[in-house]
Amino acid sequence: MNKLMKAVSFVMAASLVLAGCVGGNANKAGNVGSNEANPETVDYFKLPEPVEMSVIKSVGPGLKLKSGETIEDNEYTNYVFNKTNIKTKVLWDASSTDFDQKMQLAIANNEIPDAMIVDEKTFRAMAAADQLEDLTAVYKRYASPQIKDFYKSTEDKALEKATYDGKLMAIPSVAIQADAPSILWLRQDWLDKVNLKAPKTIDELKQVLHAFIEKDPDGNGQADTIGLTGNSFQLATEGGGIHDFKGIFNAFHSYPMIWIKDENGEVVYGSTTFGMKQALSAIHEMYAEGLIDKEFALRKNPDDLVLNGKAGAFFGPWWVPWALIDSLKHNPKANWKPFMIEDAKGQYNIASVPVSNFFLVVRKGYAHPEAAVVYSNMRVQAERTPDEQAIKLDPGHGLWPLLMTVDYADAATRKHDLLLDALAGKVKKEEMDGEMQLVYEQELRDRKNPRKNPDDWAAPAAYLLGAGILKLPMNVTDPVYSAMTKTMESRWANLQKMETETFYKIVLGDEPINAFDQFVKDWKEQGGDKIVEEVKEELKK
Incomplete structure (x- = not known):
């Protein structure tokens, strides 16, 4: 893998530290996104009694276990139980290469765990098949102010994305919109x-x-x-x-x-x-x-x-x-x-980047759907504002029972502003989190000897220069x-292949620019028109 592509992988992983197509109608999530007062005091981070919640795990090749630990019983699952009263049970685990196939087979057989994280295609298919629990009420009651604030940064579009037939059917991830501009x-x-x-x-x-x-x-x-x-x-x-x-x-x-x-x-x-x-x-x-x-x-x-x-x-x-x-x-x-x-x-x-790519869903009939919301509150807090125990854990480690990015959609520009304020003396170093304290120190060293140490230059340059560009007024689509629609499952790979080949030929001069018109005609005839209608129908749900 070449070096810049390795950097792509690194930064995508780092986005879990930095952080973690809008489906549905614009007003679908208006109610679930509201901050109604709870009818009684609720602990957002701990259930009153212990409950069990089954999950499934994708195990990466580099996953390390300490002596005596298992996928089901380790320092992460113990932290979860101590903080939330949720005891997670691993129904099965699989290598990262085999996990998706095994998960899809389990879904087809309706042998699904109490909670799991899926992509958008799988989420919408499970919602259509009536396999998911409606989370509208438990989200209103149990979602913490912090996690609601993260969703508010998307103008509640993340919640809209997780809404199906007017009901909140999942807890969505939040993508960092800083990746949108080229x-x-x-x-x-x-x-x-x-x-x-x-x-x-x-x-x-x-x-x-x-x-x-x-x-x-x-x-x-x-x-x-x-x-x-x-x-x-x-x-x-x-x-x-x-x-x-x-x-x-x-x-x-x-x-x-x-x-x-x-x-x-x-x-x-x-x-x-x-x-x-x-x-x-x-x-x-x-x-x-x-x-x-x-x-x-x-x-x-x-x-x-x-x-x-x-x-x-x-x-x-x-x-x-x-x-x-x-x-x-x-x-x-x-x-x-x-x-x-x-x-x-x-x-x-x-x-804009699709506001949510992953969804925490709950099996229909699970007796404690609120556990998924409380778990989400806890894990987001452990990553964003960690306590002493959470600081000892790796926020992005694969041993978390369920792992999904939830942060401010504008996290990069917020950190840009924070770093500028710290450099101007408006914010004290100790008032920042560990990551930004390190970036602040790197910027001070780089100012004394510009670009002498590239490692000191990189992070401050990303936040001050790269994220600074994001402050420009932009016309956002x-x-x-x-x-994926039904026709896309069988036709999309061929349509994308035709698109890529045609566009490269046009750029290289192997085909005239009018080849684009023929491409559009062929695209429509070979399934594109039908897919357009299917997408329109999906957006009505």
């Missing part, structure tokens, strides 16, 4: 060398890329630098991808691979819109001009171009500085800065659907 990362030292300002538009970006290729920005006297990087597997990614062209697509109001509503309020697949054709044409022109890495469609490790100082421009998410540590070790003068590319009207366009 940021242009440029070497400021190269910009200074070629005497150009940071680009704001596609045309200005092209001017910068010409200079990066033609004006020897690395100063070695050789024509060995390239323009923009790309990758060989996707022209645009749904989340926080590196080395794609999502930032260019968004500048044309196009949102590849995402279900959205068009200007008329109709559900459409983002890859079939007119803006998509315009963006593909623009990217092809850039490639034809030599402004994009000529070998990007074949290159296995585009990150090598960055690490070896041959590229000074690529698109990526806010947390890219963590992925640039090795680049700075090779060249401490590499001064990476983030920028956004605007559309023809001067707006920055993004598609929300995905409306991110699950």
